[in-house]
Amino acid sequence: MSARKQLTTATARKPARQPVSDNKTKKSDRNSKKSHVIAMLQSPKGATIAAMTKATSWQQHSVRAFLAGVVRKRLKLKLDSKLVDGERVYRIAAAR
Numbered sequence: 510m511s512a513r514k515q516l517t518t519a520t521a522r523k524p525a526r527q528p529v530s531d532n533k534t535k536k537s538d539r540n541s542k543k544s545h546v547i548a549m550l551q552s553p554k555g556a557t558i559a560a561m562t563k564a565t566s567w568q569q570h571s572v573r574a575f576l577a578g579v580v581r582k583r584l585k586l587k588l589d590s591k592l593v594d595g596e597r598v599y600r601i602a603a604a605r
Contacts, residue, residue, distance in 0.1 A: 542567070546575065547601070550588070555600030 538544055542565040549556035549564065561572045576599065580586050587602040 543575070543579065546572075547580070547584075550580065550599060550601045552600070555589075555598040557596050557598055559596070 545564055546561050549561060558569055558572050561567070562569055565572070567575070576588060580588055580601070588599055589602045590597050590599045
């Protein structure tokens with residue numbers, strides 16, 4: 510057998526990685542900043558950019574990117590916003 514074939518057969522025998530435990534990921538997801546922001550958005554009052562910034566210690570542009578990229582695009586949730594007392598309030602629209 511050639512040296513090249515020996516290398517490819519040796520690398521093909523690597524053991525598969527073990528899956529990550531579901532308990533660990535579920536626990537960390539519950540207490541994550543992302544889940545906290547989504548909970549804020551699901552409340553009847555909604556949340557402002559300033560409130561989300563304070564709760565997560567993210568910068569304003571990071572909060573806006575999260576709203577556009579994760580909430581709207583990845584999770585496909587409808588995000589409503591309206592101006593209340595000079596501040597923009599965001600909330601996740603109720604499913605119809």
